[in-house]
Amino acid sequence: RKEVExxxxxxxxxxxxxxxxxxxxxxxxxxxxxxxxxxxxxEPKLLMSVYSSGNEDGRFxxxxxxxxxxxxxxxxxxxxxxxxxxxxxxxxTGNQFYFGTGTSLTVIP
Amino acid sequence: xxGITQSPKYLFRKEGQNVTLSCEQNLNHDAMYWYRQDxxxxxxxxxxxxxxxxxxKGDIAEGYSVSREKKESFPLTVTSAQKNPTAFYLCASTYxxxxxxxxxxxxxxx
Numbered sequence: 001r002k003e004v005e006x007x008x009x010x011x012x013x014x015x016x017x018x019x020x021x022x023x024x025x026x027x028x029x030x031x032x033x034x035x036x037x038x039x040x041x042x043e044p045k046l047l048m049s050v051y052s053s054g055n056e057d058g059r060f061x062x063x064x065x066x067x068x069x070x071x072x073x074x075x076x077x078x079x080x081x082x083x084x085x086x087x088x089x090x091x092x093t094g095n096q097f098y099f100g101t102g103t104s105l106t107v108i109p
Numbered sequence: 110x111x112g113i114t115q116s117p118k119y120l121f122r123k124e125g126q127n128v129t130l131s132c133e134q135n136l137n138h139d140a141m142y143w144y145r146q147d148x149x150x151x152x153x154x155x156x157x158x159x160x161x162x163x164x165x166k167g168d169i170a171e172g173y174s175v176s177r178e179k180k181e182s183f184p185l186t187v188t189s190a191q192k193n194p195t196a197f198y199l200c201a202s203t204y205x206x207x208x209x210x211x212x213x214x215x216x217x218x219x
Contacts, residue, residue, distance in 0.1 A: 008149065032206045043199055043210035044152070087151065089208075097142070097201075097208050101151035 001026050006088050006100035013078055014108050021073045021103045023088030030090040030098070033064055035073045038085045038102065047073075047086070078107045111136045115200050115211035122187070122194070122218050130185045130214045132200030141183040142201045142208075145169060152199060158183055187216065194218050 006023040013019050025033070036044040048055065050062040050071050061074040071088055088100035113134040122128045134141065140159050144152040154167030158177040172191025177183055187194045195218045200211040 004151075006151075034206075036208075041197075041213075041215075043213050044208075045210070046207055049206065091206060096154075096157070097203070098154075099144070099152040101149070 002100075003027055003030075003098035004088050004090050004100040006103050008101050008103060010104040010106060012106045012108055015078055015080060017078050017107075018074065018076045019078055019105065020075075021086055021088070021105075022070055023072075023100050023103075024068075024070045025088075025090040025098070026069070027090070027092065027098075028066075028069065030092050032091040033071050034089040034091070035060075035062055035071075036087040036089055036099075038087055040084075044087055044099075075105075078105075080107050080109060083107050113200060113202055113209055113211035115198075115214050117214060118212065120214055120216045122216060124218055125189045127186055127188050128216070130187065130198055130200075130216070132183045132185065132211055133181055134183075134202045134209075134211075135181060136202055136204065136209065137180070138202035138204050138209075139180070140203045141177070142203070143167075143173070143175065143183070143185045144199045144201065146197045146199060146213075155185065155198075 033050040035047040037047045038044040050064045054063045059076045063072045085102040087102045090098045116131045142157040143155040156175040158164035174186045198214045201208045
């Protein structure tokens with residue numbers, strides 16, 4: 001079983017829509033969680049960390065549910081520039097990062 | 110500017126040849142990683158190094174080798190034993206809970 005599992009999509013949504021991505025992780029020893037954004041043929045970049053209390057950064061909201069071992073990302077008022085692949089990441093002790101396969105989002109005009 | 114530099118950006122290799130991908134960082138990070146990404150797939154860990162002169166195999170280490178003689182450098186050699194080397198290779202270093210990536214090397218076997 002993969003450490004981190006995501007629905008690969010693709011998600012095609014109109015501008016202004018709200019879209020949500022979920023991911024699950026298999027190892028309860030995972031301690032820290034993140035969402036990374038990867039544009040086509042580029043390196044991944046940190047979008048935001050994910051906390052149990054939930055955290056918000058502008059139009060983006062991330063949530064962690066440790067009991068169910070899932071992580072979510074909500075994007076409100078989607079912009080064309082949000083089109084990218086979103087990678088869910090779990091980190092265990094010793095700095096080991098585990099990446100999901102990524103969820104592809106295309107925002108349509 | 111601090112960061113991670115991978116070179117070259119594009120690399121072509123003939124079958125049966127070894128090739129080395131460069132990764133240099135000036136962030137003073139101890140931990141460095143090599144990942145492979147195939148189309149439609151996530152990042153898979155090849156090798157990682159937590160400290161100079163030490164490295165560990167990741168999930169798909171077969172056909173690859175690394176060295177960590179200096180803190181700043183973590184080169185990856187793709188050997189002829191790697192049966193399907195065409196992919197996008199990403200080097201990363203980590204500090205606390207954040208991973209920083211190089212711009213990647215796209216390797217194509219011709």
